[in-house]
Amino acid sequence: MRTVPSLAKAPEKLQLEIIEKEDGHDVFETKASGGILNIRGSSGTALCRGFYDFLKTNRLGMVSWDNKDIRWPAQLPDAAPRRIVSPFRNHYYFNVVTYGYTMPYWTWERWEKEIDWMALHGIDMPLALVATEGIAVRVWKQLGLTEKEIEEFYTGPAHLPWQRMGNIVNHDGPLPASWHKEQIALQHRILHRMKSLGMTPICPAFSGFVPRGILRLYPEAKLHRLGWGGWPQKNHAHFLSPEEPLFLKIGRLYMQEWQKEFGKNTYFLADSFNEMELPENKGGAEARNNMLSSLGEQIYRSISSTNPDAVWVMQGWMFGYQRNIWNADTLKALLSKVPDDKMLLLDLAADYNKTFWRNGMNWDVFKGFFNKPWVYSVVPNMGGKCAMTGVMDFYANGHLEALNSSSRGRLSGMGMAPEGIENNDVIYELVTDAAWRDRQEDVEQYLENYCRARYGNYPDSMKEAWNLFRRTAYSNLKDHPRFNWQMKPGTRGCSVNTSEDFLKGLSLFVNTRGLEHSPLFRQDAVEMTAHYLGIRMNEAILAALEALDEQDMENTKKCMEYFRKYALRADSLLEGHPTWRLSRWLSFARSHGTSPEEKNKYEQNARRLVTRWGLP
Structure with missing residues (x-):
């Protein structure tokens, strides 16, 4: 209704x-x-x-x-x-980092719309990670950690996904008590609505990352310091060795507190080595595999300790991203002591395997995932970027390769794990439709049906525009598609499609007449025009750099005036877009906080993620 x-x-x-x-x-x-x-x-x-x-x-x-x-x-x-x-039992949605690039400050009003969107698109297995920290803080306090030790562990809300996966700690925090109280209340509403629609949410579990202050209480505990992305040592996470009895104790406490607050659930996510090296050991491959086997066993035991029906869920991004670490031997070791029916692997990035890395499909490399149930998934967005990219034909039909593979093993679901949403609508429609289909899709016919449903018509100019898009931006996958002005100063190249055919497609789409009554056509026309202006800004930067090479300061300045003109036009245009507005992003952040100081802090954190991302 x-x-x-x-x-x-x-x-x-x-x-x-x-x-x-x-x-x-x-x-x-x-x-x-x-x-x-x-x-x-x-x-x-x-x-x-x-x-x-x-x-x-x-x-x-x-x-x-x-x-x-x-x-x-x-x-x-x-x-x-x-x-x-549906050819699949489960229909999965979200990436851990979607909770940073899009969702960190959502209110219930926005969450309600998202759950409606999920249900309409047939999604029944979403990640539900709100209030992860609110439960963990209770555990840290039970163990005897001080407020200062807890505060130093956490990041600001927009960076929490990377704190949860152990990539960074102690950045843009702390998190006040009011934040935890609010998030716990929000998670109650989210879980209630999801479950009322028959969804089976995936909730958080303990992955092994602990505040450094744990050493004050357990000075003999073995911790591994894990770095990521060149961050300084003060932001490195500490990973508790799975051989430590304390690992199981903390895991059990977390599950007890979670279940006490939210009731029983079945699926729980724990990711311990996302984009990171394995902890150092001196015993070679055998010692490494023993450590991984122990880790898998301890995570499963902690999850099932208060709920024998619980299933451990793990993201598989590193299976394709870090083949130097993850191979058949290491993954088999990690899974070896977990009952087959108590594990679910998210094969996160089939599109990257097939169209970007071109390094073979994970279900072949990892031998059908050793009899563990798994979910075929794609990552149609990296870093929350909004540029048009992705192999459209693959998103429509790539899942058929998995369904028909002799290595499919216990393939149980299909889904998508975008790092950011509210972009590239056609890709999300393709993927969610594909999850309910086991036959080949004619993409040309699909696009006609898509446009007639979305806008009410399919004029010739729009048909030609989509043909051009399929041959350009939607013919290949760009990792973190960016214009040069989104990169380091002086960068001349970009990863956004800037071809003449693509520009022609943008012009044809925007100048299509007779669809102005459609709010979705107006939204998409704004996006297309913003892309066009972004490319012109790209060109202005290149021209300015060339003039600078010639020490022609007058022409350099003139080119940058053009850049500013295009940028201001894009800004003005995007104020009419329902989601691509900085003001909306900041209003979500400022809707939280119990004082002007807290609201300002949240706004600063939100601004940082979409500009510098990291250090001040």
């Missing part, structure tokens, strides 16, 4: 019915007759997905983040029965 308010006035025109799953897989059926839409589904999410499928299939609209275009008719025309069974 929140999606189509007119249905709230005539609820009898929408009939919902719960049916059985098919071999454990969600299913939905839709049929329209006599002005009544009947949807049958095997869960709340399946019912919502069925409604959205009907909406798009009949070209009645589409839902984006904080925006939509719904053209619900006064009299619904008849539509033939349609039955869809």
Whole structure:
């Protein structure tokens, strides 16, 4: 009813019915007759997905983040029965760092919209990491750590994903007690809504990272200092050796406190070595594998200690990113003492394996993940960047390679782990639709259906624009796509597509006439124009650098005046976009805090992530 308010006035025109799953897989059926839409589904999410499928299939609209275009008719025309069974048991969503690049300061109002978006797109297994720290602080206090020792451990809210994975500590904090109280209350609402829709959220567990102050209480405890990304030593995390009895004690305490607050859950995430080297040891490969085996066992034991039904979930980004460390032997060791049915691996980045690294698919390299259930996933966004990128044909059909592979093992789900959302809508529609399909998709036909559902029409100019996009920006995957003005001063190259064909596609799209009534066309036209202006800014920087090489200061200044003009136009334009506004990002941050000082601190933290990211 929140999606189509007119249905709230005539609820009898929408009939919902719960049916059985098919071999454990969600299913939905839709049929329209006599002005009544009947949807049958095997869960709340399946019912919502069925409604959205009907909406798009009949070209009645589409839902984006904080925006939509719904053209619900006064009299619904008849539509033939349609039955869809998902080829996957689970439909996964989010990356740990989405909680930094997009979601750190979300309020319940924004979360409610996101959970609606998830349900409509058929997602039933989202990461739910809000209040991770609120529970951990209780554990640290039970152990006897001081407020100062706890404060030095944490980062500001926008950087918490990297603190959770042990990449950095002690940056842009501390976190006040009011933050923890607010986040715990928010997580209650999030989990309640997710579970009411039949979703199975993945919640946080203890991964092994501890405040350095633990040594005051346990001076003999063995800690490994882990660095990341060139950060100074004061920001390095301390990883508690899994051989220490304290590891299991802390893990159990965390699960007890979590369950005491939020009740029973099944899936729990713990990531210990994201983009980091393994702790040093002097015993060679055998000692390394023994340590990994012990770590896997201890994490699982801590998760299952208060809940024998609990399943350990782990992100698999490093399986493709760090093949120098992670191979069949090391992964097998990590998983060796975890029961097969109590583990779920997120094969995070199939798109990177196939179209960027080109280093083979993980399910082949890791022998079907050694009989552990796993989720096929893609990473359609890096670093929250908004530029158009990605291999469209792969996102539509890449999952079929996994489904048909002799190495598929216990493939149980499909999903996506974008580092930032609210961008590149067409890719997210492609991926979420693919998760409910086990046949080849004709991408050209898909784009026509997409545009007719999204905007209400598909003029020739738009068709030509999408053909150009498929041959340019959407024909390859760029890691962290950036213009030169988003890089270090003096950088001449960029990773954003700037070809003439791409520029022509942008112009054709923006100048399409007859769709101005569509809020989603206006949103996308703003994005396309911002891309165009970004490329012109890119060119102005290059021209200025060339003039500087010639010591032509007058022309250098003139080029930078053009850059400023384009930048200000882009800024002005984006104020009309529903999500791409700095003011919105800052308003989320300032909505928290119990004093002007706290609000200012949150704003500073939010600004830092989208500018310098790291040190002041």
